[in-house]
Amino acid sequence: MTDPILLLTRPEAAARRFLAELEVAAGRHLQAVIAPLLRIDEMTPPRPATSPAGLILTSERGARGAARMGYVGLPAWCVGPRTAQAAKAAGLEPLAGGGTAETLLAAILAAPDTGPLLHLRGDHQRGELVARLRAAGRDCAEALVYAQTARPLSDEGRALLDGTAPVVAPVFSPRSAALLAGCAPVAAPLALVAISAAAARPLAPLKARVTQATRPEAIAMIDATLEAHATFGSMEHSRGSGA
Template sequence: MSSTKRPVLLLTRPPQDSRRFAAMLPDWPAVISPILRIVAVDHDAAALRDAPGLVFTSAHAVPAAGAGRGRLALCVGEHTGQVAHAAGFDVRMGNGFAESLLPLIEAAGVPLIHPHGRHLARRLPVPGMVVYDQQAVPLTNEAGALLAGTAPVILPLFSPRSARLVADAGRGARAPLWPVAISDAAWAAWAAPAAGHAVAQRPDAAAMAAAIRSLPLAEQ
């Protein structure tokens, strides 16, 4: 980490998510350049407000459901659960993987709706509703200059779709690329050269930060 070619984090999640993750790694320089823009889309807001229970696989869907009012919320992981709890929902959490929601859905005891983004990694056995779109956007000039440089670039990948988009943007980069994936599925979606990589031991931000700290970049 003392090299003149100090590794840099290229954070490609939406700005608030990226800033929150950067705060977990305060000693690492970071460039924020979202690869996706979250845009609300028309949906049946009344149906969500009246639903006895909701299934959330992303915190981005929580605002669309209205006030929690003690209603049941099955949340894929800790961050989504925290956002739903703050909105007033009675939260039950999975372990970060969509599969962990299946027994919670089975045991829910009330009708459920799954509000989600237009691009969905996995469909669940409950009615779904698209409430936002994840629109691809180009990297910033600052991010492009980083990829054209010689310092190692660490690329946290939080979903298969973002992994594909970041790989496309990074193809032809001069900088050594070090993708760090939140899951095997996200790593499998990477399709560009890499100097090395890591996969988080759990599908959450803390495990992603730990995976980044474990990279052998001191040897570069």
């Protein structure tokens, strides 16, 4: 039986880290093609005139942006545990946001208003977090600390999707899902793993099996990807053998 090949389309550093985590969890080498569909360009904007009492971080890159801007010691609302780890490493005081934009918003609104907030984010976002906080009466500004530039699928990635070997592709955001969907049509047998329902929706044009992680967290994506890798490989082997 031939293992499915992983197609990893995150920015390269994140893709390599995820592959390493998958291999540790699997206890073996996994065949993969790293073909990023996004490039990350970091930015360091000037500090706003009003000093924030706290930060809002919806990615690890937001935490790194805080460090570049010289923010230390501030409480930082973090969307998930990996962002919280990055915030702590940057010298901030992480506050748990529950794992999604919706739970993050609810957590902030349930907490006492301690002063102005600053959301450090990328140039593509969803959820209108700042606008919704302002509508709820919170003083909240935002600053762009990184840009996400779309990249074409590499020749190796295209060849994989045009081939016959089964492919498992995890997706971590609605935007990366939409970029991957733009690679349709696909000839290869394809299984997709989405971090959330929002990331699953844009995948419809690929007409492939989609599994959703149980939680929007890295560990849940590792579990879901390895499960898809194992079960999809078995299914394709059964089809190929006529079982």
